[in-house]
Amino acid sequence: xxxxxxxxxxxxxxxxxxxxxxxxxxxxxxxxxxxxxxxxxxxxxxxxxxxxxxxxxxxxx
Numbered sequence: 729x730x731x732x733x734x735x736x737x738x739x740x741x742x743x744x745x746x747x748x749x750x751x752x753x754x755x756x757x758x759x760x761x762x763x764x765x766x767x768x769x770x771x772x773x774x775x776x777x778x779x780x781x782x783x784x785x786x787x788x789x
Contacts, residue, residue, distance in 0.1 A: 729770050729789045731777075735759040738784040744776035752776060752785075760784060 731751060740758035744751075751767045752760055767773050770787075777785040 729773070729787055730766055731762050731764070731773060732786050732788070733760045733762050734784045734786075735761075737782045739782055741781050743779050743781070744785060747776040747779065748772040 733752075735757075738759040740754045740760070742754045744760055745754050748767070751762065751764045751773055753763055755761045773787060777787050
């Protein structure tokens with residue numbers, strides 16, 4: 729599984745960071761940053777992707 733984020737549409741709600749803090753971080757610019765592009769825990773990642781208010785996150789594979 730590979731995780732990507734579109735920083736251009738991210739609003740920095742932080743939901744992803746709350747659900748999968750080892751994979752996502754909202755940086756000082758207020759946009760998501762992917763810490764692990766190929767994480768092990770797919771349940772938390774899929775939850776974060778599905779709950780992103782702008783659809784800035786995606787998972788392949």
